[in-house]
Amino acid sequence: MPELKREDVKVTVENGVLTISGERKFEKEEKKRKYHRVERGYGTFLRSFTLPDDADTSKVKAEFKNGLLTVHLAKSERAKPKQIEVNRRLSCDGVIERVRRIKIRRARIEPAAIK
Numbered sequence: 001m002p003e004l005k006r007e008d009v010k011v012t013v014e015n016g017v018l019t020i021s022g023e024r025k026f027e028k029e030e031k032k033r034k035y036h037r038v039e040r041g042y043g044t045f046l047r048s049f050t051l052p053d054d055a056d057t058s059k060v061k062a063e064f065k066n067g068l069l070t071v072h073l074a075k076s077e078r079a080k081p082k083q084i085e086v087n088r089r090l091s092c093d094g095v096i097e098r099v100r101r102i103k104i105r106r107a108r109i110e111p112a113a114i115k
Helices: 092-107
Strands: 007-013 017-031 036-050 055-065 068-075
Touching: 007 055, 007 068, 017 068
Parallel strands: none
Antiparallel strands: 007 017, 017 036, 055 068
16 A cells, blocks of 8 residues: 555454555645646545454454555454364273272172172
8 A cells, every 4th residue: 555654544343344444645746947737646445354254353453564554363262273182982891891890899809709
């Protein structure tokens, strides 16, 4: 956005839509010995972008430097991947063995006596 100032650019977020708007104004005056020329230009611009569902609209940041507008969007916490622990599933034999050990402990007898 050459020839624009930071004050001339407006960035808004509303209902999941990022809007960049502004107004360009310039005036060029040239005075020579035989002529005097003034060139003026005005115009507004507006551009809207629908944000993805996983964008966190409360963390939108914009910076304007040397005619370059940079907009940063962050993903929401719910959109970031999570590691889910996979538990080991016990087979029937494993469950029977655990029950057998519990019975042994409760009865306080030798393992060979329980079948």
